Amino acid sequence: MRLTKIGILSIDLGGNDYHVLEAINTFKPRILICEYNAVFGATRKISIPYDPAFNRTDGHFSNLYWGASLSALTHLAGQKGYSLIGTNSAGSNAFYVRNDLLTERVEVQSAPEIFIPSKIRDSRNLDGALTYAGGSDRLKLIQGLPVVNVETGKSEAL
Numbered sequence: 001m002r003l004t005k006i007g008i009l010s011i012d013l014g015g016n017d018y019h020v021l022e023a024i025n026t027f028k029p030r031i032l033i034c035e036y037n038a039v040f041g042a043t044r045k046i047s048i049p050y051d052p053a054f055n056r057t058d059g060h061f062s063n064l065y066w067g068a069s070l071s072a073l074t075h076l077a078g079q080k081g082y083s084l085i086g087t088n089s090a091g092s093n094a095f096y097v098r099n100d101l102l103t104e105r106v107e108v109q110s111a112p113e114i115f116i117p118s119k120i121r122d123s124r125n126l127d128g129a130l131t132y133a134g135g136s137d138r139l140k141l142i143q144g145l146p147v148v149n150v151e152t153g154k155s156e157a158l
Contacts, residue, residue, distance in 0.1 A: 038118035
Protein backbone atom coordinates (compact mmCIF):
# COMPACT_ATOMS: atom_id res chain seq x y z
CA MET A 1 0.00 0.00 0.00
CA ARG A 2 1.33 3.42 -0.92
CA LEU A 3 1.10 6.02 1.85
CA THR A 4 -0.25 9.50 1.07
CA LYS A 5 2.27 12.26 1.80
CA ILE A 6 0.98 14.75 4.37
CA GLY A 7 3.08 17.38 6.13
CA ILE A 8 0.99 18.18 9.21
CA LEU A 9 -2.02 16.50 10.77
CA SER A 10 -3.84 18.14 13.67
CA ILE A 11 -6.41 16.17 15.67
CA ASP A 12 -8.55 18.41 17.86
CA LEU A 13 -11.97 16.85 18.36
CA GLY A 14 -12.74 17.32 22.05
CA GLY A 15 -13.83 13.70 22.24
CA ASN A 16 -12.67 10.66 20.34
CA ASP A 17 -9.20 12.08 19.55
CA TYR A 18 -7.32 8.95 20.71
CA HIS A 19 -9.58 6.61 18.77
CA VAL A 20 -9.33 8.63 15.57
CA LEU A 21 -5.53 8.69 15.80
CA GLU A 22 -5.54 4.96 16.46
CA ALA A 23 -7.61 4.34 13.30
CA ILE A 24 -5.35 6.35 10.96
CA ASN A 25 -3.19 3.92 9.02
CA THR A 26 -3.17 5.13 5.41
CA PHE A 27 -0.84 8.10 5.87
CA LYS A 28 2.01 9.16 8.14
CA PRO A 29 2.33 12.94 8.36
CA ARG A 30 5.71 14.44 9.15
CA ILE A 31 4.30 16.38 12.11
CA LEU A 32 1.40 15.33 14.31
CA ILE A 33 -0.48 17.72 16.61
CA CYS A 34 -2.93 16.23 19.11
CA GLU A 35 -5.20 17.90 21.61
CA TYR A 36 -4.88 16.34 25.07
CA ASN A 37 -7.06 16.59 28.16
CA ALA A 38 -4.79 17.91 30.91
CA VAL A 39 -7.49 17.29 33.53
CA PHE A 40 -6.63 13.58 33.15
CA GLY A 41 -3.17 14.29 34.61
CA ALA A 42 0.44 13.73 33.60
CA THR A 43 1.02 10.01 34.02
CA ARG A 44 -2.06 7.84 33.45
CA LYS A 45 -2.42 6.47 29.91
CA ILE A 46 -6.18 6.90 29.65
CA SER A 47 -8.86 7.88 27.17
CA ILE A 48 -12.61 8.17 27.22
CA PRO A 49 -14.26 4.97 25.96
CA TYR A 50 -15.00 5.04 22.24
CA ASP A 51 -18.47 6.29 21.41
CA PRO A 52 -19.15 7.23 17.77
CA ALA A 53 -21.84 9.69 18.89
CA PHE A 54 -19.72 11.29 21.64
CA ASN A 55 -20.52 14.93 22.39
CA ARG A 56 -18.44 16.73 25.00
CA THR A 57 -21.39 18.41 26.69
CA ASP A 58 -23.45 15.21 26.73
CA GLY A 59 -20.46 13.25 28.06
CA HIS A 60 -20.64 15.25 31.29
CA PHE A 61 -22.31 18.57 32.08
CA SER A 62 -18.94 20.05 33.16
CA ASN A 63 -17.46 19.83 29.61
CA LEU A 64 -14.32 18.38 31.26
CA TYR A 65 -14.80 14.72 30.33
CA TRP A 66 -13.40 14.20 26.83
CA GLY A 67 -10.36 13.05 24.91
CA ALA A 68 -7.23 11.41 26.22
CA SER A 69 -4.31 12.13 28.48
CA LEU A 70 -0.96 13.35 27.15
CA SER A 71 0.61 10.04 28.23
CA ALA A 72 -2.02 8.03 26.33
CA LEU A 73 -1.52 9.98 23.12
CA THR A 74 2.27 9.79 23.47
CA HIS A 75 2.06 6.03 23.97
CA LEU A 76 -0.03 5.64 20.81
CA ALA A 77 2.11 8.08 18.82
CA GLY A 78 5.18 6.07 19.83
CA GLN A 79 3.57 2.88 18.49
CA LYS A 80 2.95 4.70 15.22
CA GLY A 81 6.57 5.89 14.91
CA TYR A 82 6.42 9.38 16.43
CA SER A 83 8.23 11.10 19.28
CA LEU A 84 6.90 13.84 21.55
CA ILE A 85 8.86 17.06 21.14
CA GLY A 86 6.71 19.62 22.97
CA THR A 87 3.40 20.98 24.18
CA ASN A 88 1.85 24.41 23.86
CA SER A 89 1.91 26.88 26.76
CA ALA A 90 -1.87 26.61 27.23
CA GLY A 91 -1.58 22.91 28.15
CA SER A 92 -3.86 21.62 25.42
CA ASN A 93 -1.83 20.47 22.41
CA ALA A 94 1.09 18.08 22.00
CA PHE A 95 3.54 18.09 19.10
CA TYR A 96 5.09 14.94 17.63
CA VAL A 97 7.65 14.38 14.88
CA ARG A 98 7.94 11.23 12.83
CA ASN A 99 10.97 9.30 14.10
CA ASP A 100 12.70 9.09 10.72
CA LEU A 101 12.85 12.91 10.68
CA LEU A 102 14.42 13.38 14.12
CA THR A 103 17.84 15.03 14.26
CA GLU A 104 20.24 15.91 17.05
CA ARG A 105 18.66 19.39 17.06
CA VAL A 106 15.24 18.03 18.09
CA GLU A 107 14.95 16.99 21.73
CA VAL A 108 12.61 14.09 22.41
CA GLN A 109 10.52 14.61 25.56
CA SER A 110 8.62 12.33 27.92
CA ALA A 111 4.96 13.07 28.65
CA PRO A 112 5.28 13.41 32.46
CA GLU A 113 8.29 15.73 32.18
CA ILE A 114 6.81 18.07 29.60
CA PHE A 115 3.19 17.96 30.80
CA ILE A 116 1.64 21.40 31.23
CA PRO A 117 -1.61 21.71 33.18
CA SER A 118 -4.33 23.32 31.12
CA LYS A 119 -4.80 27.04 31.50
CA ILE A 120 -8.16 26.78 29.74
CA ARG A 121 -10.97 27.23 32.24
CA ASP A 122 -14.17 26.36 30.44
CA SER A 123 -15.97 24.16 32.97
CA ARG A 124 -19.73 24.44 33.28
CA ASN A 125 -22.38 23.85 35.93
CA LEU A 126 -25.60 21.85 35.54
CA ASP A 127 -27.29 24.87 33.93
CA GLY A 128 -24.50 25.21 31.34
CA ALA A 129 -23.07 28.41 32.80
CA LEU A 130 -19.29 28.81 32.95
CA THR A 131 -17.82 28.10 36.39
CA TYR A 132 -14.12 28.66 35.56
CA ALA A 133 -13.07 25.75 37.82
CA GLY A 134 -9.32 25.33 37.91
CA GLY A 135 -6.66 23.00 39.23
CA SER A 136 -7.74 19.89 41.13
CA ASP A 137 -11.34 21.20 41.32
CA ARG A 138 -11.74 20.17 37.67
CA LEU A 139 -10.79 16.56 38.34
CA LYS A 140 -13.16 16.41 41.32
CA LEU A 141 -16.06 17.24 38.98
CA ILE A 142 -15.44 14.18 36.79
CA GLN A 143 -13.85 11.81 39.27
CA GLY A 144 -15.25 8.28 39.05
CA LEU A 145 -16.30 8.49 35.39
CA PRO A 146 -15.14 5.60 33.18
CA VAL A 147 -11.90 5.78 31.22
CA VAL A 148 -9.95 3.16 29.31
CA ASN A 149 -6.38 2.30 30.20
CA VAL A 150 -4.89 2.30 26.69
CA GLU A 151 -2.12 -0.14 27.64
CA THR A 152 -4.41 -2.82 29.08
CA GLY A 153 -7.65 -1.99 27.25
CA LYS A 154 -9.49 -2.27 30.56
CA SER A 155 -12.02 0.17 31.93
CA GLU A 156 -11.04 2.14 35.04
CA ALA A 157 -12.54 4.93 37.08
CA LEU A 158 -11.12 8.40 36.63
